[in-house]
Amino acid sequence: MFNFSVEKQTQSSEFDNIKKWDFLVVGGGPAGLNAALYAKRKGLKVGIIVNEIGGQLNNTTWVDNYLGFNMIEGENLSHTFLDHVKQLEVPILKGVYVQNIDYLKPDFSVSVSNGKEYMTKTLLVATGGEPRKLGVSGEKEFINKGVTYCATCDAPFFKEKHVVVAGGGNSAVEGVIDLVPWASKITLVHRSQFRADKILLDKLNDIEKLDIHLETQILAVVGNERMTGIEVLDKHTNKTKLIEADGLLVEIGTVPNSGLVKDMVMTNERGEVKVDLNQMTSIPGLYAAGDITEQPFKQIIISAAEGAKAALAVNQYLNQNYKGE
Amino acid sequence: MANLLNEEVSKQIKEALAPMQNEITMVLFTKEGGCNTCEETEQLLSEIKELNDKILVEVKDFDKDKEDVKKYKITDVPTFVMLDDKKQYKGVRFQGIPAGHEINSFLSAIVFMSGLDLGLDSKVLDRLAKIDKPVDIKVFVTLSCPHCPGAVATAHSLAMLNENIEASMIEAQTFQELSVKHKVSGVPKIVINDEYELVGNHPIDAFLTELEKI
Numbered sequence: 205m206f207n208f209s210v211e212k213q214t215q216s217s218e219f220d221n222i223k224k225w226d227f228l229v230v231g232g233g234p235a236g237l238n239a240a241l242y243a244k245r246k247g248l249k250v251g252i253i254v255n256e257i258g259g260q261l262n263n264t265t266w267v268d269n270y271l272g273f274n275m276i277e278g279e280n281l282s283h284t285f286l287d288h289v290k291q292l293e294v295p296i297l298k299g300v301y302v303q304n305i306d307y308l309k310p311d312f313s314v315s316v317s318n319g320k321e322y323m324t325k326t327l328l329v330a331t332g333g334e335p336r337k338l339g340v341s342g343e344k345e346f347i348n349k350g351v352t353y354c355a356t357c358d359a360p361f362f363k364e365k366h367v368v369v370a371g372g373g374n375s376a377v378e379g380v381i382d383l384v385p386w387a388s389k390i391t392l393v394h395r396s397q398f399r400a401d402k403i404l405l406d407k408l409n410d411i412e413k414l415d416i417h418l419e420t421q422i423l424a425v426v427g428n429e430r431m432t433g434i435e436v437l438d439k440h441t442n443k444t445k446l447i448e449a450d451g452l453l454v455e456i457g458t459v460p461n462s463g464l465v466k467d468m469v470m471t472n473e474r475g476e477v478k479v480d481l482n483q484m485t486s487i488p489g490l491y492a493a494g495d496i497t498e499q500p501f502k503q504i505i506i507s508a509a510e511g512a513k514a515a516l517a518v519n520q521y522l523n524q525n526y527k528g529e
Numbered sequence: 530m531a532n533l534l535n536e537e538v539s540k541q542i543k544e545a546l547a548p549m550q551n552e553i554t555m556v557l558f559t560k561e562g563g564c565n566t567c568e569e570t571e572q573l574l575s576e577i578k579e580l581n582d583k584i585l586v587e588v589k590d591f592d593k594d595k596e597d598v599k600k601y602k603i604t605d606v607p608t609f610v611m612l613d614d615k616k617q618y619k620g621v622r623f624q625g626i627p628a629g630h631e632i633n634s635f636l637s638a639i640v641f642m643s644g645l646d647l648g649l650d651s652k653v654l655d656r657l658a659k660i661d662k663p664v665d666i667k668v669f670v671t672l673s674c675p676h677c678p679g680a681v682a683t684a685h686s687l688a689m690l691n692e693n694i695e696a697s698m699i700e701a702q703t704f705q706e707l708s709v710k711h712k713v714s715g716v717p718k719i720v721i722n723d724e725y726e727l728v729g730n731h732p733i734d735a736f737l738t739e740l741e742k743i
Contacts, residue, residue: 205533205628205629206534206538206628206629206632207629207630207632207633207675208538208541208545208632208633255679255730255732256676256679256730258675262675262676263675279675299679299683299732299733300732300734301732317732317734317735318649318650318652318653318734319650319652319653319734320650347715347728348712348713348714348715348718348728349712349714350714352714352715354674354676354715356673356674356675357671357673357674357675357676357677357715357716357717358671358674358714358715358716359671359673360671360673360701360702361671361701361713361714361715429712430712430714451714
């Protein structure tokens with residue numbers, strides 16, 4: 205009945221006391237939190253700047269593939285991570301956005317939405333991703349008028365309604381499961397075949413109110429004041445049809461939140477940041493980890509591991525290659 | 530009704546309330562004959578009160594205590610407002626039970642209403658001090674929304690620091706009519722003066738940018 209995440213907000217004055225950081229982490233998901241943990245253990249002056257702790261973990265109802273945790277709520281896993289980091293007293297500046305990063309060779313200046321600038325010798329950008337949009341007509345128009353990207357947040361609005369879930373990966377299947385207590389009917393639509401884990405797909409077999417349309421592409425979201433359905437192309441028959449529905453949950457992966465650095469560092473065609481084996485970007489001292497990187501498998505444990513790698517590499521860089529004071 | 534807070538949860542709440550500085554009072558409005566979640570909300574407030582002696586609770590009847598209903602502009606139940614140690618209303622209100630994820634915005638409001646420094650930057654405080662028109666912020670939430678307490682806490686902190694601002698957490702399921710009126714089907718949805726809308730958990734400077742447009 206209660207989901208705790210209460211903590212004292214770090215005052216900006218705590219952050220202001222440090223003239224120059226060894227290592228600043230932008231982002232509070234698994235990659236950022238683990239990087240801070242590893243860096244603090246190495247004795248680095250490390251701080252985290254974040255709007256909301258947990259990142260995409262907050263949108264995940266259940267996590268069943270993080271070694272050592274059997275079926276843990278996404279948010280609880282993020283609290284477990286945070287508790288560990290807090291034990292080491294890493295300062296966390298919460299409720300702010302980083303607005304700009306300046307590369308002042310070899311250091312970095314980080315401008316934050318609280319109006320402050322922070323200097324750091326090294327920087328990790330672990331800002332993760334945000335839900336990928338379908339990019340079809342009507343999608344934008346009906347956001348929060350039926351179209352949603354957060355099942356845990358908005359499922360209660362679909363009580364006794366018919367909801368379409370777009371996607372074929374783990375998130376889409378979990379979205380279906382999240383909707384079961386609320387929706388009267390669920391239709392899963394995916395343009396190709398399932399990519400989700402078998403263990404999750406098996407759970408769909410017991411959901412009687414679920415229809416599955418694979419090889420079916422969503423062409424448009426239609427409606428008046430609210431969405432009333434989606435137009436789809438059935439690739440088997442090559443015919444278009446209308447599926448009437450009250451809601452559309454889009455779970456087709458993420459796009460990287462790389463806006464802060466995309467003009468500074470090398471990225472791929474999807475906007476994901478290119479990193480070397482040590483998570484360093486094309487700029488010395490600037491690192492990236494987690495879903496923002498071009499690593500193809502967007503998993504919690506992989507993000508956490510990338511954060512650890514980045515922190516260890518930062519420590520090595522500061523000891524061996526850093527040219528500043 | 531069985532206790533809402535078990536031993537473990539009570540312990541966590543006690544720890545979260547430890548930084549409280551001064552007394553606060555919660556004035557809860559319910560209705561004779563009850564309402565959807567009135568009983569649960571009253572019980573939650575009463576159990577929270579037992580966890581820190583700086584917390585006071587007053588229960589009023591929406592139909593009988595007309596003066597208070599008018600004073601705090603109560604439109605429906607269950608609604609409660611928070612008063613500081615001088616019994617001053619600072620524009621902080623909750624419409625519906627702050628359970629689920631909203632326990633976080635609830636505890637945060639109690640602690641900061643008690644006088645704990647919000648720790649905001651002077652630039653933010655300067656901008657906030659310049660808001661001189663009446664502002665009503667409604668933050669629609671669901672109890673399962675992890676992004677919502679951040680938006681509620683930000684809205685409440687704006688209200689605590691500027692007497693022209695009132696901010697309400699509104700639990701969308703309990704207050705369905707209001708949710709339908711404001712076409713809420715995604716949360717957190719923030720409605721300012723029934724006119725301007727924001728969706729999502731935004732940092733305080735983004736809220737201020739919206740308020741400065743008024």
